[in-house]
Amino acid sequence: MRRYPTNTTALFYRDRARQAESDAATATLDNVRGRWLRAAKAWDEMASRAEKTAERRSTNEEAKHLAEMDASEDD
Incomplete structure (x- = not known):
């Protein structure tokens, strides 16, 4: 399984969120538009979590x- 750097993962999530927003804008049915908007929100939340995790990991390392x-130095 290939692992991607977290910043790449967060960028991927942000790209997916923008695509979902675009799809929501072109949806003609309210339920489909709502589904795309919920998906966009979920992708944005995943991106935020990935960014926070990367920051914490960097600080801990x-x-x-x-x-x-x-x-x-003490030795």
Whole structure:
């Protein structure tokens, strides 16, 4: 299974949200429009979660790296 960087994943989610919004704008049936708008909202929420996760991961990795450097200096 190929893993994509989180920023690429978030961009993919944002692209899907924009596509769903576009599809909603062209939908002629109210229920179809509503479905596309719900999908767009879900894609945007997934993108936000992916971005927050990437930020937390980066912060945690940086803290871990600094702790390892401090530990190696103490030796």
